[in-house]
C-alpha cells in the first residue's frame with residue numbers, strides 16, 4: 558500500500574496550518590490521507606505524529622487553523638496551529654473511558670454535518686490513540702522522577718548524549734548547570750520527610766517557572782538537580798543559573814525552612830565528552846558550596862582552575 562509521507566510534499570514551506578489546508582495541493586493530499594488514515598495511525602505510537610496525521614485528515618472536513626489534543630499525559634498541538642475564530646471540542650471516549658479532549662479551531666463554525674463526519678473520523682483514531690497513550694505513560698514513568706515529575710537521571714543521560722550530538726553537528730553551545738540544595742538535610746531531620754518532600758516540590762516549581770522549557774530540567778534523586786541548556790539558551794546560562802538560585806532561595810517554602818541552592822556550570826568545549834563536562838560542572842558546584850553556599854560558580858576550560866564568577 559502507498560503510504561503518505563509528510564516530507565514528500567512541497568507543502569513543507571507553507572507557514573501555517575491554515576496555509577496547508579488551503580493550498581491547491583491540499584485536496585489531493587487529504588484524499589490520500591483520509592482513505593489511509595487507520596493504517597497511517599497504526600504506523601506510530603508517537604502522540605504528536607498521530608495528531609498530525611489526524612489533523613491533516615480532519616482538515617479535509619473543515620477549514621482548520623489549529624488542533625489540540627489534551628490528555629492525561631500532556632497537551633499536544635498540531636504543527637503550524639494558530640488561533641482561529643471558531644472552536645469545537647470533542648471528547649474521545651473508548652469503552653466508557655475518556656482518552657482525551659480534542660479541540661478544533663477553524664475559520665468557520667462547525668456544522669452538524671461536519672460534526673458527524675468528524676465523529677466518524679475520531680472513531681478511527683480511538684484504538685491507535687489508546688495504544689499511544691499507554692506507551693507514552695510508560696515512557697514517562699520510566700523517565701520521570703516520581704516526586705517532582707522532572708526528568709530523572711536516566712532521562713538526563715539520554716538527553717545529554719542527544720544534546721552533545723546536536724552541539725557537535727550544528728556547532729552550537731551547550732551548558733550544563735548542576736544544582737544542589739543547601740542545608741536540606743536539616744529539614745528532614747527537624748521537620749520530617751514530608752516537609753523535605755514539600756521543599757523538593759517547591760524547588761521544582763521555582764525552577765519550572767524560571768526556565769522557558771522545563772524539558773531540560775532534571776532531578777537526580779536527593780536534593781540534586783540539573784539543567785541542560787543548548788543553542789541560544791546556553792548563551793545566557795550564567796544569568797539563568799543566578800535566576801534559578803535566586804528563585805529557589807526566595808520561594809516561600811524554602812524561606813520557611815531556611816533552604817537555599819548552590820550551582821556549578823560548565824560550557825561544553827570542543828571534543829569534550831559528557832563525562833568531563835559533568836565533572837567540571839560538579840567541581841564548580843563543589844566550589845560554590847565551599848565558598849559559603851547560595852552561590853553560582855562557573856568552570857573554565859579543562860585543566861584550568863575553576864574561577865569565581867560572582868556570588869548569587
Ligand SMILES: Nc1nc2c(ncn2[C@@H]2O[C@H](COP(=O)(O)OP(=O)(O)OP(=O)(O)O)[C@@H](O)[C@H]2O)c(=O)[nH]1
Pocket residue numbers: 704737738739740741742743745749750751752753754757778779780846
Ligand atoms: N524528603 C526527602 N529527602 C530526601 C529524598 N532523597 C534524599 N533525601 C535526603 O536528602 C538529604 C541530602 O543530604 P545532603 O545533600 O548531604 O544535605 P544538605 O543539608 O543539603 O547538605 P549541603 O549540600 O552540604 O548543604 C539526605 O538527608 C537524604 O536523606 C527525598 O526524595 N525526599
